[in-house]
Amino acid sequence: MAPKKKEEPKPAAAPKPPEPEPPKEPEFDPKEVQIEFTAEQIEDFKDSFQLFDRTPTNEMKITYAQCGDLIRALGQNPTNAEVMHVLGKPKAEDMNSKMLDFDTFLPMYQHICKAKDRGTFEDFVEGLRVFDKEGNGTVMGAELRHVLATLGEKMKEVEVEQLMTGQEDANGCINYEAFVKHIMAG
Amino acid sequence: MPGIVVRAQFSELQSVFFPCQHSASFSVPAMRAALLIQRWYRQYVARLEMRRRCTWNIFQSMEYAGEQNQIKLYKFFSYLMDHFTPASSERNLIAHIFRENEVCRDAEWERYFNYKNIEVPEFYSGPHLNFPLTATNATELVEAFRTKQQLHSRYVLQLLVETWKLLRILPNINHVSTCHSKEITICGDLHGHLEDLLLVFYKNGLPSMETPYVFNGDFVDRGKNSMEILLILFAFLLVYPNDVHLNRGNHEDHIVNLRYGFTKEVLGKYRVHGKKILKLLQKIYSWLPLASVIDQKVLILHGGISDTTDLDIIAKVDRHRYVSTLRPPKQRKSSAKNKQSDQDSWDEDNMTRRRVRSMTYSSPGVSRPEVQRHSLQTLSSQVEEELRERRRRAGFSLSHGDLHNSLSSDSDSDPGENLETDAEDWKQVVDMLWSDPMPIDGCVPNEVRGGGCYWGPDITREVLEKHNLQLLIRSHECKQEGYEFCHNRKVLTIFSASNYYEVGSNRGAYIRLGPDLVPHLIQYQASRSTRDLTLRQSVGRTERSALRALREQLFAHKSDLISAFQEFDPEQTGLISLNHWATAMESVLQLGLPWRMLRSQLVNHTQDGKLNYQSWFKELAIMEPNTQLAHTNLLETLYKHHSNLETIFRIIDTDNSGLISFEEFRQTWRLLSSHLQIDISDEAISDLAQSIDFNKDGSIDINEFMEAFRLVDRTQQERSNSTLSGVHPHLLQSEHPTKTLLVSASPHFV
Numbered sequence: 001m002a003p004k005k006k007e008e009p010k011p012a013a014a015p016k017p018p019e020p021e022p023p024k025e026p027e028f029d030p031k032e033v034q035i036e037f038t039a040e041q042i043e044d045f046k047d048s049f050q051l052f053d054r055t056p057t058n059e060m061k062i063t064y065a066q067c068g069d070l071i072r073a074l075g076q077n078p079t080n081a082e083v084m085h086v087l088g089k090p091k092a093e094d095m096n097s098k099m100l101d102f103d104t105f106l107p108m109y110q111h112i113c114k115a116k117d118r119g120t121f122e123d124f125v126e127g128l129r130v131f132d133k134e135g136n137g138t139v140m141g142a143e144l145r146h147v148l149a150t151l152g153e154k155m156k157e158v159e160v161e162q163l164m165t166g167q168e169d170a171n172g173c174i175n176y177e178a179f180v181k182h183i184m185a186g
Numbered sequence: 187m188p189g190i191v192v193r194a195q196f197s198e199l200q201s202v203f204f205p206c207q208h209s210a211s212f213s214v215p216a217m218r219a220a221l222l223i224q225r226w227y228r229q230y231v232a233r234l235e236m237r238r239r240c241t242w243n244i245f246q247s248m249e250y251a252g253e254q255n256q257i258k259l260y261k262f263f264s265y266l267m268d269h270f271t272p273a274s275s276e277r278n279l280i281a282h283i284f285r286e287n288e289v290c291r292d293a294e295w296e297r298y299f300n301y302k303n304i305e306v307p308e309f310y311s312g313p314h315l316n317f318p319l320t321a322t323n324a325t326e327l328v329e330a331f332r333t334k335q336q337l338h339s340r341y342v343l344q345l346l347v348e349t350w351k352l353l354r355i356l357p358n359i360n361h362v363s364t365c366h367s368k369e370i371t372i373c374g375d376l377h378g379h380l381e382d383l384l385l386v387f388y389k390n391g392l393p394s395m396e397t398p399y400v401f402n403g404d405f406v407d408r409g410k411n412s413m414e415i416l417l418i419l420f421a422f423l424l425v426y427p428n429d430v431h432l433n434r435g436n437h438e439d440h441i442v443n444l445r446y447g448f449t450k451e452v453l454g455k456y457r458v459h460g461k462k463i464l465k466l467l468q469k470i471y472s473w474l475p476l477a478s479v480i481d482q483k484v485l486i487l488h489g490g491i492s493d494t495t496d497l498d499i500i501a502k503v504d505r506h507r508y509v510s511t512l513r514p515p516k517q518r519k520s521s522a523k524n525k526q527s528d529q530d531s532w533d534e535d536n537m538t539r540r541r542v543r544s545m546t547y548s549s550p551g552v553s554r555p556e557v558q559r560h561s562l563q564t565l566s567s568q569v570e571e572e573l574r575e576r577r578r579r580a581g582f583s584l585s586h587g588d589l590h591n592s593l594s595s596d597s598d599s600d601p602g603e604n605l606e607t608d609a610e611d612w613k614q615v616v617d618m619l620w621s622d623p624m625p626i627d628g629c630v631p632n633e634v635r636g637g638g639c640y641w642g643p644d645i646t647r648e649v650l651e652k653h654n655l656q657l658l659i660r661s662h663e664c665k666q667e668g669y670e671f672c673h674n675r676k677v678l679t680i681f682s683a684s685n686y687y688e689v690g691s692n693r694g695a696y697i698r699l700g701p702d703l704v705p706h707l708i709q710y711q712a713s714r715s716t717r718d719l720t721l722r723q724s725v726g727r728t729e730r731s732a733l734r735a736l737r738e739q740l741f742a743h744k745s746d747l748i749s750a751f752q753e754f755d756p757e758q759t760g761l762i763s764l765n766h767w768a769t770a771m772e773s774v775l776q777l778g779l780p781w782r783m784l785r786s787q788l789v790n791h792t793q794d795g796k797l798n799y800q801s802w803f804k805e806l807a808i809m810e811p812n813t814q815l816a817h818t819n820l821l822e823t824l825y826k827h828h829s830n831l832e833t834i835f836r837i838i839d840t841d842n843s844g845l846i847s848f849e850e851f852r853q854t855w856r857l858l859s860s861h862l863q864i865d866i867s868d869e870a871i872s873d874l875a876q877s878i879d880f881n882k883d884g885s886i887d888i889n890e891f892m893e894a895f896r897l898v899d900r901t902q903q904e905r906s907n908s909t910l911s912g913v914h915p916h917l918l919q920s921e922h923p924t925k926t927l928l929v930s931a932s933p934h935f936v
Contacts, residue, residue: 040765043765043768043782044782044783047768047780047781047782047783048236048780048783050780051236051239051240051243051780051783052239059626061626063625068228068232069232069235069236070232071232072228072229072231072232072233073229073232073233073235073236075229075233076229077225077226077228077229078225079221079224079225080228097674099625123222124222124223124226126219127215127218127219127220127222127223128219128223130213130215130216130219131216131219144223147216147219147220147223148220148223148224148227151216151217151220151221152217152220152221152224153221153224153225154224155224155227159227159231162231163227163230183223183226183227183230184226184230
């Protein structure tokens with residue numbers, strides 16, 4: 001599979017403006033993370049970790065690029081920026097070649113789990129309501145596509161397509177409560 | 187390989203860093219909303235990916251466990267032949283397995299495969315072939331197969347004979363060039379999926395001088411049109427010998443075909459001449475080239491490479507000596523003393539056996555009469571131990587050095603040199619057809635499959651450098667997208683059988699390569715209905731199929747599993763913790779699956795975090811076997827090993843009648859039970875044989891027998907009656923379907 005691009009492209013010849021981003025976070029230090037999982041939970045995580053391990057000799061190692069996927073598969077939903085943060089902001093070329101073992105992964109995952117409010121069903125619906133121009137429980141599919149592809153941590157066209165398949169009605173509208181249930185049931 | 191970089195538009199970049207500026211209509215809440223949706227979407231995809239991977243894992247580990255299983259069986263027979271003289275009735279059985287091509291001159295072979303006497307009847311409505319074949323013939327053949335016609339056996343044999351003659355003059359390595367500005371198309375495993383081949387031809391064009399092709403092995407097995415695929419490929423090979431190139435795969439092997447369906451397909455389609463066709467195919471397989479090289483820069487072979495791969499050696503091997511890559515070739519010279527000792531039924535295979543013996547015997551100078559003879563009945567666990575040791579030394583995991591040492595210790599043998607080259611050559615061939623890449627450096631034996639190696643990026647670098655190559659294209663592993671790059675894009679896996687594990691499980695793909703040698707990939711999926719499924723629906727469907735297959739395995743190992751559970755339950759409460767459940771599952775099934783993840787799919791009810799294992803088995807909705815067959819644990823055992831059983835049956839059914847006698851059944855079972863170290867009384871076997879002789883004529887129908895030992899989901903059966911249509915009438919008990927012998931919905935790869 002082609003590697004997913006996780007980093008934002010660097011700006012081309014633009015003059016450097018003041019950073020609009022939130023204040024810089026301190027570097028991630030795994031040693032400062034207190035592991036609060038039970039032994040049982042850790043065994044469960046190991047199973048999932050192993051699923052991503054492609055070494056035939058079962059070395060329990062995954063690539064940096066897979067880290068984000070694994071964290072999400074286990075039930076969290078960090079932003080790409082948060083993932084890069086716990087990985088220690090690796091270089092693009094390292095993403096597919098550098099590997100980490102389970103003990104390195106665990107504190108990263110714990111840190112993400114401890115992060116503030118992840119967003120509930122209501123938050124999600126609220127977020128979509130922003131685009132509900134007519135206040136009737138639907139958003140325009142086209143607008144949603146545009147937003148997802150141009151704002152925040154942009155999605156690729158093929159990803160947007162995958163997300164929206166079968167969600168729009170004949171008028172190109174999406175009932176967003178149903179949409180959210182669809183996403184969260186995954 | 188140069189990548190193609192697309193520069194991001196400046197305006198897009200602005201929208202990331204200055205969202206407010208760029209899209210004045212979008213406020214901060216909108217931004218936050220977008221981010222939230224994106225995060226959730228990514229989680230959704232990751233969870234689906236996890237499920238997909240899990241499912242994949244299930245299918246793949248069962249597939250490879252099956253391969254490993256077969257190799258073990260084969261090695262066991264090999265060992266038996268060398269060291270034990272079974273009771274005379276069983277001797278023939280084993281000899282059969284190794285009755286490979288008798289040493290014969292080609293002219294004799296041509297007489298044997300004489301198709302001229304075979305008449306094509308008037309009413310035959312299938313395609314007619316004229317030789318030498320023309321492009322029109324080949325095209326008509328494709329069209330005929332597309333409309334589900336079957337080629338008459340006379341034409342089949344004729345086509346195969348012509349193919350054989352051509353292959354004999356081809357070198358081990360096809361050298362192909364893209365001069366004349368030609369783009370070359372490369373296809374991976376097809377595995378009898380005719381619809382995929384037709385799709386490729388439709389999208390890409392039929393093979394011709396303008397459209398050259400390389401087909402990278404594994405044309406047969408598993409799918410149900412392996413014969414048609416072979417015939418099409420061979421036809422185009424004959425018409426365009428300079429533009430169509432075939433590489434041998436690990437399934438171009440008659441031993442593998444016994445287990446994975448091709449033999450069955452041929453015997454089913456060609457009842458009269460099937461055996462001859464199979465025999466001829468054995469020869470053809472051994473004459474298939476081993477690799478292709480494009481413009482001296484791109485290497486194409488089926489499996490892969492190892493740290494000892496050397497194209498110069500490969501170019502010189504006698505490839506036709508490797509009739510089955512699972513077995514070392516017959517030795518070139520034989521020593522006279524060995525021949526006299528046991529002349530009766532072993533004669534043809536003397537040379538081969540001596541060769542195998544020399545690798546497995548540690549004490550030199552022991553001539554055959556002194557070998558201690560055991561009858562099969564008295565085999566004990568020390569056989570397994572010895573065998574393990576022999577396997578370790580005689581098997582694929584042998585390093586070159588070890589092999590040389592064990593060979594030279596046999597003083598009976600000719601000077602080590604011939605044996606050494608033989609062993610080296612054999613390893614080259616096996617590695618090429620069986621190896622898989624791995625992400626870490628090094629080269630280790632491929633224990634999962636039982637043959638070849640796992641090789642790392644450093645080996646790729648070395649081998650490519652040694653031969654001044656820039657890319658390695660291989661197949662052998664199913665990939666979800668039909669292809670996958672690895673080793674820093676120096677290795678490209680291409681797989682052309684879509685829906686391989688299950689409808690919707692994966693796409694197929696092929697490569698177009700022009701003079702710039704940059705691979706362009708085209709993907710497809712044969713079944714229209716799956717394209718419209720959402721990702722989750724597609725994943726779900728494959729998942730259900732995998733879980734069904736897995737549940738069958740659970741049934742097959744029920745007694746072992748219950749014993750393992752009981753070890754964790756010394757107080758016999760009937761309950762075990764979920765943790766122990768997972769550990770026990772892996773220790774019995776040894777499939778390397780993530781049981782904790784699968785737990786939610788396999789276990790419905792727990793009491794305080796514990797599982798009641800007896801009732802769990804009932805919940806799996808696997809049918810209980812017919813109580814008429816009293817020995818239910820025997821049934822389970824038979825089910826577990828039914829693939830092996832089928833393989834052996836097909837070997838002994840020499841006249842392809844589909845029937846075997848009770849005696850043959852008993853012999854087979856005795857052989858298998860010594861391999862598996864099961865203790866089953868003769869009486870139990872006899873009883874079983876009699877009860878499955880449905881028409882009471884003293885013989886057992888192989889297909890009927892195999893049908894009887896497959897499982898169905900109780901819930902599925904209630905839903906669809908179509909399952910029952912596959913049942914032999916004898917197996918049905920009128921009003922109560924639940925009392926029937928087990929009837930199948932199992933996937934075909936088992």
